[in-house]
Amino acid sequence: MFVQEAVQEHVATEAAEKFNAGKVIIEHVSNSGLDHPLLHVPRVLGIDFSVTKHVLMLWIVAAFVSIVVIVTVRRYLRQDRLMASGFMNALEALVEFIRDAIVLPNVGRKWVNTWTPLVLTFFVFIFCANAIGLIPIFEVLGVLDHFVLHTAEESLVKHVMHGGTTATANFNVTAALASITFGAIIVAGSKAHGFVKHWTNLVPHGLAWPLYILLIPIEVMGMFVKPFALTMRLAANMTGGHIAILAILSFVFLFTEMFGRAVAGVGVGLAVSVPLAVGISLLEIIVVLVQAYVFTLLTAVFIGMAINVHH
């Protein structure tokens, strides 16, 4: 999308003479560029399908979630007596929470089993994508590469270093997720009331006609604003926290440069940066949970609004 391009352009145009905090930070949260993709795919219909960092993260998250959930559920179903044990307990609690606390109050008893799977998938996927972004896997890999592995300049390990780890911090990813919500709202309304009735339900009935001139554009706009707000909220929240952590950590390098010696940077790091970064990381753990919850809750609310029309 537009924002991502702007960010990358900004990175490209910025000339790096000294330590440039803005450039480093943006490079750590935005997607890796198309000039060094992880996997080259030829252009199809003029679109570059090369695999970038965020696509790789999406695959990792999807594989992780499917393997963990499928293995757990298969093991549970193979038993003679269906007794939940171990991780299955946690999974059951999660499913129950999503169904009873998020979907049921909003969607209603009649449609709860239709829409719980979608909302549950959203929650698990977004939560795992957010949470994996907090784990510094690639930073550890980079340190290992620098001191132990010493791979070549164009190796896969070096390529993986570029770009951020949180796939949900990419506006394209969240826009895709929100378009599923957009489709789900229309499908929900159409299934509950019929296709034509869903569209007439958008505005209240029996008003004076001049009001409709005002109301119809507002409601049509609202239809698009809902998924747009979902997109922006998730992506901006996931980017914002990481930028804050990186900005605080970059004090170390800024102070080193300012005073010309490493001791100043390390001192500031130990006294200010590390405690603050730990605090914000703790806050990020909450944000990760809350944002997954918010996305699923709002999806359930919007689907419920299409089904239970209060006009």
Place this chain on the structure above:
Amino acid sequence: MNGLPFFGAAIGLGMIVIGAALGIGKFASAAAESIARQPNAADKITGAVNLPLFLLEGVAILAEVFVLLIVLLK
């Protein structure tokens, strides 16, 4: 006038924070007050406060994204 976009972005960011803080403060105070009056209804009150709170947060985040855009696209 090279720094003017930064100037505007900084003022805008400050105003966003003021607005969001006022809004969240009102939510928190109203929720705390009503829970104090009716501790039994705490769950319902939390549920009712949650949704508008997230909508408010969404507006603030949107504004921050636009501020970021001003800086990046100047």
